[in-house]
Amino acid sequence: MNLIKTMRGGLIVSCQAYPGEPMRDPRTMTQVALSVVAGGAVAVRVEGPDDVRAVSAQVPVPVVGLWKDGTDGVFITPTLRHALAVAxxxxxxxALDGTRRPRPDGRTLAETIAGLREATEALVMADCGSVADALAAQEAGADLLSTTLSGYSGERPMRDGPDLELVAAIAGEVSVPVVAEGRIRTPEQAAVALERGAFAVCVGTAITHPASITRWFRETLPSGPE
Ligand SMILES: CC(=O)N[C@H](C=O)[C@@H](O)[C@H](O)[C@H](O)COP(=O)(O)O
Known part of the structure; x- marks a missing residue:
């Protein structure tokens, strides 16, 4: 619980590069992670066993690890095998898929969490897409809940910005800490998420994904090269 306390009111920064991207390299991601820690991140969120291994050996803050397998359905740390490898x-x-959808290995979320607890001391962040997910994930034993999958799991509409309504709704219903995550683009949105009851805020793309940030600028320019 002490580890969770260190994140209270803070900014968790997700440092991820996607398959085929130039920054997809454990050394590069470690440098990104060290840079966001220098800026005050209370924790980092990192994808894939290779990046988790490299980053956790170097950064002085908690590492929230996940392993994405695929891009559809349940793909964030989808099975116990993936969860154990990340730990x-x-x-x-x-961090693992915390929705109520069937998981590829047939285990329930509760069984997955129990299996992880038997073998490791890692805490569990359940990535949720609705209030019903959050309630079920709390029941299944998650230590932290996040709104990561709002707009991606089919239960909530996809918005341009963060689903602050969901943050508030979950925070009002559960007793475990809630992390606001997903499409937070500005410091102001992060501050509002905390006001709405988030325990901490997680920002990825707007801080660590240069291709997306560049695209946002370019698309906002009134005209430019074709
Ligand atoms: C839905 C999904 O796959 N989310 C992933 C989860 O790890 C990441 O791609 C996001 O970057 C992360 O959740 C942070 O969100 P944002 O990058 O919007 O600040």
Whole structure:
């Protein structure tokens, strides 16, 4: 619980590069992670066992690890095998799909969390897409809940910005800490998420994904090269 307390009111920064991108390299992601820690991140969120291993060996803050497998359905740390690998790589917190959808290995979320607890000391962040997910994930034993999958799991509409309504609704219903995550683009949105009851805020793309940030600028310019 002490580890969770260190994140209270803070900014968790997700440092991820996607398959095929130039920054997809454990050394590069470690440099990104060290840079966001220098700026005050209370924790980092990192994808894939290789990046988790490299980053957790170097950064002085908790590492929230995940392993994406695929891009559809349940793909964030989808099975117990993935969760164990992320913990073994050094993650202090394992983030996994916390929706009520069937999981590829047939285990329930509760069984997955129990299996992880038997083998490791890692805490669990359940990535949710609705209030019903959050309630079920709390029941299943998650240590932290996040709104990561709002707009992606089919239960909430996809918005341009963060689903602050969901943050408030979950925070009002559960007793475990709630992380506001997903499409937070500005410091102001992050501050509002905390006001609405989030325990901490997680920002990825707007801080660590240069291709997206560049695109936002370019698309906002009135005209430019074709
Ligand atoms: C839905 C999904 O796959 N989310 C992923 C989860 O790890 C990441 O791609 C996001 O970057 C992360 O959740 C942070 O959100 P944003 O980048 O919007 O600040």
């Amino acid at each position: 073994e790589a050094g993650a202090h917190v394992v």
